[in-house]
Amino acid sequence: MSEFEKLRVVTWYEFLKHLRSKRLYAILGVVIVAELAVLIGLPTLGDGYPDDLMVLAAMLSVGPSLATLGAVFFAGDAIAGEFERKTGYILFTNPVKRTTLVIGKYLACGAAVVLLTLLGYVIVCISLLGVYGHIPIETAQSFGLSLLLAGSVLSVTFFFSSVSKGTMVATVMTLVFLMVISGVLNGVLRMAGQPGWFLLSEAGDSTITVYGGYEALWEGDMPHGMSDRMLEAPDINLSIVAMVIYLVVCFFLSIWITKRRQLA
Amino acid sequence: MGDRMREPIVIENLSKYYNRFLALDDLSMRLGENENVGLLGPNGAGKSTVLKILCGLLRPSSGAAYIDGINVVERPEQALSRIGTIVETPEFYTFLTPEETLSYLGRLRGMQGDGLRRRITEAIRLVRLEDWATVKVEKFSRGMRQRLALAQALLHDPPILILDEPALGLDPRGVVEFREIIERVGKEKTVFFASHQLGEVTQLCKKVAIIDHGQLLAYDDIAQLEKKYHSLERAYLELTGGAL
Numbered sequence: 092m093s094e095f096e097k098l099r100v101v102t103w104y105e106f107l108k109h110l111r112s113k114r115l116y117a118i119l120g121v122v123i124v125a126e127l128a129v130l131i132g133l134p135t136l137g138d139g140y141p142d143d144l145m146v147l148a149a150m151l152s153v154g155p156s157l158a159t160l161g162a163v164f165f166a167g168d169a170i171a172g173e174f175e176r177k178t179g180y181i182l183f184t185n186p187v188k189r190t191t192l193v194i195g196k197y198l199a200c201g202a203a204v205v206l207l208t209l210l211g212y213v214i215v216c217i218s219l220l221g222v223y224g225h226i227p228i229e230t231a232q233s234f235g236l237s238l239l240l241a242g243s244v245l246s247v248t249f250f251f252s253s254v255s256k257g258t259m260v261a262t263v264m265t266l267v268f269l270m271v272i273s274g275v276l277n278g279v280l281r282m283a284g285q286p287g288w289f290l291l292s293e294a295g296d297s298t299i300t301v302y303g304g305y306e307a308l309w310e311g312d313m314p315h316g317m318s319d320r321m322l323e324a325p326d327i328n329l330s331i332v333a334m335v336i337y338l339v340v341c342f343f344l345s346i347w348i349t350k351r352r353q354l355a
Numbered sequence: 356m357g358d359r360m361r362e363p364i365v366i367e368n369l370s371k372y373y374n375r376f377l378a379l380d381d382l383s384m385r386l387g388e389n390e391n392v393g394l395l396g397p398n399g400a401g402k403s404t405v406l407k408i409l410c411g412l413l414r415p416s417s418g419a420a421y422i423d424g425i426n427v428v429e430r431p432e433q434a435l436s437r438i439g440t441i442v443e444t445p446e447f448y449t450f451l452t453p454e455e456t457l458s459y460l461g462r463l464r465g466m467q468g469d470g471l472r473r474r475i476t477e478a479i480r481l482v483r484l485e486d487w488a489t490v491k492v493e494k495f496s497r498g499m500r501q502r503l504a505l506a507q508a509l510l511h512d513p514p515i516l517i518l519d520e521p522a523l524g525l526d527p528r529g530v531v532e533f534r535e536i537i538e539r540v541g542k543e544k545t546v547f548f549a550s551h552q553l554g555e556v557t558q559l560c561k562k563v564a565i566i567d568h569g570q571l572l573a574y575d576d577i578a579q580l581e582k583k584y585h586s587l588e589r590a591y592l593e594l595t596g597g598a599l
Contacts, residue, residue, distance in 0.1 A: 092465035100462045104451070111450040180445040181507065184410045185463045186436040354412040355373070 097187050101195025109165060109203040118161035118207055126154040126214045144223040149302040151218055152233055155211030156298060158204065159241040165200040166248035167262035170349050171255045179354045189350045197249060204241045229302050236298045243291060243334040246341035253345040288329035291337055300324035361424045362387055363515050363545040369418035371404050378404045380569040391541045393556030393563040394549040397595055401569040402549040406519045410440050422515060438515045439508035444501060444524055449493035453484050453503050456492065457510055464511045478506040481536060497524035509540060518548035522555060534558055553587050567595045
């Protein structure tokens with residue numbers, strides 16, 4: 092039996108795990124609630140939908156962004172769970188390369204996140220069509236960037252999952268890295284007028300700023316005292332480079348570490 | 356490769372450190388074809404470490420382990436294809452049923468189609484889980500999980516079984532049934548299993564290895580040990596420094 096066949100088997104059963112988990116439906120619920128909050132909240136609490144469809148498109152991107160973050164919850168237990176719950180005693184004693192197991196788990200997590208992200212963008216498209224009558228091409232760009240972001244978030248989570256003893260630790264470490272360390276550092280660099288393209292939090296913003304710069308999206312209503320650097324939208328090309336680097340480096344690191352990890 | 360390396364299990368000068376703790380100290384032993392060998396020793400003696408190295412879960416600090424002449428560290432996939440294992444009390448994916456679990460593991464071992472379905476049915480019947488075959492494992496007791504562990508170990512009809520405390524968690528009936536299964540299938544397989552139950556070992560094996568502090572203290576036929584020490588129990592206690 093070829094390693095590719097084994098990869099197919101691992102991917103399918105790992106995907107089945109996600110399909111049968113409450114996590115998938117919880118994240119799906121969060122995505123739908125986020126989109127509904129924008130779609131219902133704007134006309135109910137404000138002056139209706141913005142004149143510029145790019146602004147609403149950007150606002151609706153919060154749903155798919157949350158789906159992307161859902162990758163953390165899918166992937167947190169992918170590797171650490173095998174060691175923490177001792178299911179590795181059953182899985183790792185089979186004649187399958189650990190590389191195959193990690194890739195299969197990654198593909199399954201990726202499929203679940205793609206499914207959620209796709210659903211988020213379907214809601215975005217239907218909403219834009221309903222309100223403005225057409226969908227901007229930038230939505231496709233945002234979708235592509237979201238998939239790339241999801242892939243890089245998955246890789247980062249796989250890395251933390253491969254070095255952690257427990258699922259919870261892996262999940263928390265990833266969230267702290269993405270939202271606290273990366274986020275705070277990004278803010279500091281922006282305040283200092285320094286480039287922050289290499290941070291995943293800034294690169295991730297490109298899924299929204301693809302619709303226009305921050306100033307355009309906030310319709311010129313920017314807080315006072317903000318420097319040009321603070322208003323500067325991330326460069327799309329540099330964001331892609333940053334996300335690809337996170338995706339590749341963290342993914343290969345997670346394979347390398349998992350191959351060497353022992354199950355005592 | 357020498358003929359001796361072709362024996363089902365060969366352990367050569369195996370040592371294993373956990374940080375600075377020496378868990379295995381230059382351990383060597385060989386198991387011949389269709390031999391059933393019990394691995395005895397007090398808690399922390401190194402029994403599980405030996406079996407986990409053979410299963411590719413741990414790497415030795417020095418020495419080597421071979422399954423059917425295949426170095427477990429260098430070619431783990433080839434070595435693992437020859438064995439069925441139960442390590443400690445394994446956990447299963449709670450979102451799967453026993454049928455699905457065995458299907459997953461069987462397919463990873465290259466089994467498919469009618470052959471796989473037939474083997475799943477046989478394995479489930481063998482461990483008496485027929486009524487639970489389509490129930491998710493999350494509802495299973497420890498004993499039922501242990502039965503499923505035995506089913507997955509036997510699913511692909513491996514020539515070698517490596518079992519670590521395989522009867523742990525089973526009720527008295529389960530223990531008896533387990534012994535009967537191992538006794539039956541063990542006639543045509545090499546079985547290496549760790550246990551604390553001397554009676555169980557006596558019933559299933561002709562040979563035992565007694566280890567303590569990672570060192571092999573005795574490796575002989577039970578009959579020989581009984582002759583020398585009057586009983587296996589006395590042999591175990593004397594060798595491991597326990598009180599009589």
